[in-house]
Amino acid sequence: MDTTHLDVALAVAWLRAAAASVTAETDQLTRLDAAIGDGDHGVNLARGFTAVAATLDGGGFTAVGDVFVRAGATLIAKVGGASGPLYGTAFRAVGKALPPGAASADLADLATALHAGLDAVRKLGGAEPGDKTIVDAFRPALDAFEEAVAGGAALPEAAASAARAAGEGARATAPLTARKGRASYLGERSAGHQDPGATSTWLIFQALADVTAP
Amino acid sequence: MLWGAGRDHAVGNEAKEPAVKKFINDxxxxxxxxxxxxxxxxxxxxxxxxxxxxxxxxxxxxxxxxxxxxxxxxxxxxxxxxxxxxxxxxxxxxxxxxxxxxxxxxxxxxxxxxxxxxxxxxxxxxxxxxxxxxxxxxxxxxxxxxxxxxxxxxxxxxxxxxxxxxxxxxxxxxxxxxxxxxxxxxxxxxxxxxxxxxxxxASASFAYALTACTTPAAGRPGFDLPDDEIEVGVGIHGEPGRRREKLRPARELVRSAVDALLDAKPLNPGDRTLVLVNGLGATPLLEQYLVFGEVATVLAERGLEISRRLVGNYVTSLDMAGLSITVARLTDEMIRLWDAPVRTPGLRWGV
The missing domain is CATH 3.40.50.10440 (Dihydroxyacetone kinase; domain 1)
Incomplete structure (x- = not known):
């Protein structure tokens, strides 16, 4: 495997792995969401990512960016709630920030694209770090990815580093008081529970680490 | 290790609650x-x-x-x-x-x-x-x-x-x-x-829940509530409210709710209002009318006129037992438009 680029096949493999992971962890995500939301995060994301996997089966992609744009549009169309627009917009932004028409992206391109994805989430949702949201896993994952790439790491190492940081970020949401989304209505009662959105973000980064692991 | 705090303890409820029966297929x-x-x-x-x-x-x-x-x-x-x-x-x-x-x-x-x-x-x-x-x-x-x-x-x-x-x-x-x-x-x-x-x-609402509701996908109540406690300030998605309190007589709960409504959106004596007492799904109309009576008493004490009224299950939260109280300050134009004919499955008059 070329460990310096993300090509169409690897992008598809990443999203399929994310779909499998979200589906396998549906009950756990739902349990986290039942504590501080309305208990549907797992079911909704599993429905969306299953649809993503199905639409990617059609294949025929020549540009790696198109894979993410298609995935994002599918999530927007299938998930609903806040997570559909947020994840959908993130993947669309990632896809649109990759070099147009390119069959593969190098790690600097990918870091730039992930940055665009995070920016899109923050613009749409208005969340700051520490608000107990997706951002609390996404931002540390991106920071770790960029740091690894700047240090000369190949994709497997950078992805593993990002996944570790996302996991730590997700776990660190537990003591926080939610300030965005449905959990914010609980006020201080939201503290003590890990954020389901940050947790699903970690699953997505872990999926990239898994499919690139040597 | 992969799953942090919150996995196994929750405001919510684990499998200990019995499944709730529903008229559904898949x-x-x-x-x-x-x-x-x-x-x-x-x-x-x-x-x-x-x-x-x-x-x-x-x-x-x-x-x-x-x-x-x-x-x-x-x-x-x-x-x-x-x-x-x-x-x-x-x-x-x-x-x-x-x-x-x-x-x-x-x-x-x-x-x-x-x-x-x-x-x-x-x-x-x-x-x-x-x-x-x-x-x-x-x-x-x-x-x-x-x-x-x-x-x-x-x-x-x-x-x-x-x-x-x-x-x-x-x-x-x-x-x-x-x-x-x-x-x-x-x-x-x-x-x-x-x-x-x-x-x-011009509208303000406040809700109490006596029980959690059960989504068809979950099959079990979204949170568990001790027999003598209620959720105060709930929304309509089965999420827990701002806090829990001991159950009190309806007249006290209504007084607290009306205080919250009028603190947030003050009204003046002589203002005309619309009052909606809305069941969240599993609260009998008998109790909803009792609550409407209590609201009427409290508003009368404050010199507020109830010009239009509605009692029933309109904005529900599946099978949650509970209700919301909405008070809206009305203008002449709003009253005219409220009284205009409507023909829908859920609201129907004047036709």
Whole structure:
């Protein structure tokens, strides 16, 4: 495997792995969401990512960016709630920030694209770090990815580093008081529970680490 | 290791609660099958089960401003039950407690657009706001002008700086009825949206839950509540409220709720009001009327006149036992529009 680029096949493999992971962890995500939301995060994301996997089966992609744009549009169309627009917009932004028409992206391109994805989430949702949201896993994952790439790491190492940081970020949401989304209505009662959105973000980064692991 | 705090302890409830019995087939099919049933029960509606919207069979009406609302399922009769002359032109039901998706909202918007613009009535929840915003952008791309009216009447959410803001609850019905009546008369897009915003601004709601509700997918109550405790300041999605309190007599609960309503949106002696006592799904009308009587007593003490009133299950939260109280300050115009004829599955008078 070329460990310096993300090509169409690897992008598809990443999203399929994310779909499998979200589906396998549906009950756990739902349990986290039942504590501080309305208990549907797992079911909704599993429905969306299953649809993503199905639409990617059609294949025929020549540009790696198109894979993410298609995935994002599918999530927007299938998930609903806040997570559909947020994840959908993130993947669309990632896809649109990759070099147009390119069959593969190098790690600097990918870091730039992930940055665009995070920016899109923050613009749409208005969340700051520490608000107990997706951002609390996404931002540390991106920071770790960029740091690894700047240090000369190949994709497997950078992805593993990002996944570790996302996991730590997700776990660190537990003591926080939610300030965005449905959990914010609980006020201080939201503290003590890990954020389901940050947790699903970690699953997505872990999926990239898994499919690139040597 | 992979799963941090919160996995095994929760405000919520693990498998210890018994499963709740429901009249369903496959939980995944509940929304589609309920829509098919709505279509069978109401031939005056056009129910598109594939695109997932409910519209008036006669829509679009050229030159009329159309009203489209939507939100998660589980709040029936809101919103599909409020489609018809004098109220909504279309409604988009999402999955249970999950906002509809942009394509669905766009399909409904296009189906009822009569060329005079479309008002989206959106309850203030993060997901609803995002999906309707994306849909409005798609509609604009197709040349349809959309005005959005955000409903955020739930005063239990006190701090809107550090939360997603006040939620849309009982006042949604008032906005849909009053703006719907104005649209029926042929008012322009900006006028219909303006009266909707005015009704929202004049309304305040507060809710109590005695039990959690059970989504078809979960099969068990969303949280567990000791026998002698209630959730105070709940929304309509089965989420826990701001705090728990011991159960008290209804007259005390009503007094606290009215205090919260009037603290948030003060009224003056002589103001005319509309009072909605709204059951959340599993609270008998017997108790709802008892509560309405208590509200009437408290408002009379404050010198407030109840000019219009409604009691029943209108903005529900599946099978939650509980109720919300909405008080809205009325103008002459609002009273006139409230009294205008309406013919929908969930609200019907004057025709």
């Amino acid at each position: 939980p995944a099919d509940v929304v589609a099958e309920a829509l098919a049933g709505l279509a069978a029960a109401h031939p005056e509606l056009r129910v598109d089960v594939t695109e997932r919207y409910v519209a008036r069979a006669s829509a679009p009406r050229p030159g009329k401003v159309a009203l489209v609302s939507g939100g998660g399922s589980g709040h029936e009769p809101l919103h599909g039950g409020f489609v018809g002359p004098g109220m909504l032109d279309a409604a988009c039901p999402g999955e249970v407690f999950t906002s509809p998706v942009p394509d669905q909202i766009l399909a409904a918007t296009k189906a009822v657009d009569g060329g005079a613009g479309v008002v989206h009535i959106v309850k203030n929840y993060t997901g609803d706001v995002m999906n309707f915003q994306l849909a409005a952008e798609l509609a604009a791309d197709e040349g349809i002008t959309v005005e959005t009216v955000l409903v955020d009447d739930d005063v239990a959410v006190e701090n809107s700086t550090w939360t997603a803001g006040r939620r849309g609850t009982g006042a949604t019905l008032l906005v849909e009825k009053i703006a719907g009546a104005l649209a029926e008369e042929g008012a322009k897009l900006g006028e219909v949206a303006a009266v909707g915003r005015e009704v929202n601004a």
